[in-house]
Amino acid sequence: MSAALSLVGLCKSFGPKRAVDHLDLDVRRGCMFGLVGPNGAGKTTTLSMATGLLRPDAGTARVLDHDVWTDPAGAKALMGVLPDGLRLFDRLSGAELLHYVGLLRRVPPAELASRSSELLDALALADDRDTLVVEYSAGMTKKIGLACALIHAPRLLILDEPFEAVDPVSGEAIRSILRNYARAGGTVVMSSHVMELVESLCDDLAVVAHGRVLAAGTLDEVRAGSSLQQRFLDLVGFTAAGEESLAWLRSSSGSS
């Protein structure tokens, strides 16, 4: 069985800076996959290339046997995407935005209305369905973005930082939606830098830094006996600063 998402030799440079450097990644079907890495590791760049938003310098991205860059229509129809840091058509209300994405995705009009109100209910956005998205809080904007990614019942979900700025209650709602989705055979790829979240939610994960995969596999394989947090720090190469550094910061010895 082919992988849900398969990235081979992806490269992308911005000027002299190599954001993604020959990155290979395979995500099996029906799993929750976590992409973790420090700030600036190239997570967002990788996901942008996998979803057809950013043209790679080299390499291929395949979604369920459809090449994203030679068969974009086929690949995009199977994907639901939630990017991070990109705007939405925020002069529409939540309900209008969802309807709009449904039309773009060719969701049958008869189903569109019922799907859209179910999603708004599940994500606790029903009360704000007629509020303009530009007035939404950061967490609500994430949630309406997730609804837009789900409206056409995709087989692969690619989510960039889906839990950022989301409150704990909505976070739990999103978790259960994603778990049920994966249980029903869907595949979720999400990036995060919260290790506890990935540890509790994902089956497989990959650690990226400097645009390369440092470790990939099931949660237990990557953890290799220690905690994910410790393993991540080891891989990325972090050593805690010694006693000497930032000594002036100790308020007891401070002069003011």
Place this chain on the structure above:
Amino acid sequence: MVALLVRLKLTLLRNSLKRSTWRTVGLIIAMIYALGVVSLVLAGLVGLRFTSLALTADVTVVAYAALTLGWLLMSMLVFGVDETIDPAKFALLPVRSRELLPGLLVAGLISAPGVATVLVAVGLVISWAHTVPLTLAALIAVPIGVVTCFLLSRAATAAFASFLGSRRFRDLAFVGLALFGVALGIGGNLISAFVNAEIGDLRRSLADLATVAAWTPFGWAWAIPADVSRSAWLVAAIHFMLAAALVGLLWMAWSHFLAAGLVSPIERGGTGTKVSDSTAVERFFPATPAGGVAGRTLRYWRRDPRYLAGIAGFLIAPIVLIVTQRVNPEGIAAIAAFAPTLLGLLVGLSLAQDLSYDGTALWLHISAGISGAEDRAGRVMSTMTIYLPLIVILLGVAMITTGEWHLLVPAVGLTFALMLTGLGVGCLVGTLWQWPAPLPGANPFGVGNAGGLPSLLSFAVTMIGTLILTLPTIALVVWSFYTPWVGYLTLPVGLLCGFIVLRIGIAQGGRILDRRWPEAMLAVSEKTA
């Protein structure tokens, strides 16, 4: 603190230019343009030396009072003409507003309008440098006047910051500015149409205007050298004291509002606007991706101030033309009758900039995998829905006010030919160049918000392309002036040519967009400084 803030300002400016060559090119073009205007003004100021002192007094007082008023109006309508150094960003630092003020004042003058104003104000000294007392008076007046300009705009924006901070008000202000432009265009033309008066009358009304301007707060400082030139020493002293007091008052007001702002930085938005859940727009267009794009952009025409301002901007030229040709006794009725063609010509521009206006939200179109042709077709549908009624109304107004009904068919033919061709050309051009447009409600004149060269290219190619492709119809219209029956050919020929160009524009533009989606995304997502 002054040197620190000035350095900060220069660093911010340099970094925003470093990120994009397009922006540098755009800035250079803007600078050449500004320099041209400034040198024309300076030439005029030198020229004033060769006229009488009385004329110099009247002209400079009126012009510089208008400049000062302009600073106030521009900053009120367009929030904070330059927000590169936003005082609210200092809220977390342990600084007092007193320490910040001088630095913010100088840093604020390092902007295109600031530098231009300083240059133009210094030029005033040249005009006045006849005798020692006059030169001294000008040297005193110029700094006071420049500082008044700047403080007036800062104090006013700081005072109204809480209103201006809300999204709704900024939207309104944006539309207000566009309407102000319309009014200015019509007003200016009306004045020039009515003032067929003698030079003597003109000279007398200028003197009256100067007398009034000299006693408004905008003219106090600028009137000082004028008073000295008349040897009205007492009046000069009064003007000086008033101007100095104004500067002191504005300084205190600005300091007060800045201090308040440092304690409570402005929170923007959050009014919770609800919209009625209407499906009328959805029923109007087919339930396809193209229909969806049409419905969404139609809603944007109503909710996004940039589109509203665009409509107002496009309507300026034809309305001004009709009004001035009708009120002017020597106006030519035929020109007014053909005025709606101007709107037809401009319509394509809105399509050429549509992708840029979407900004990074464009990712939804890309990841939904809709074809470029569907995107193009949807935008054409909504643009036609907006402009078709406007064009019909305008044609009706033009015909009724002129009574030149024999020009109806050629006028309709040419207008529609231009509109359809323009839409087709705009469809294609819109896919070639995109740029990071200012967000709705953001300051359209802010530093780094100009689209630079891509937006200029897009504008020029759309206009020229539309005119060239409409040549067959234009030729027929010209021919019909000599052979009237040819006029009836313009309508079918115009519609046919227009529809052909539109079809090609949608298909070819769509094909280009299918290949260029990621590049378009990159072009619009370059961060605005």
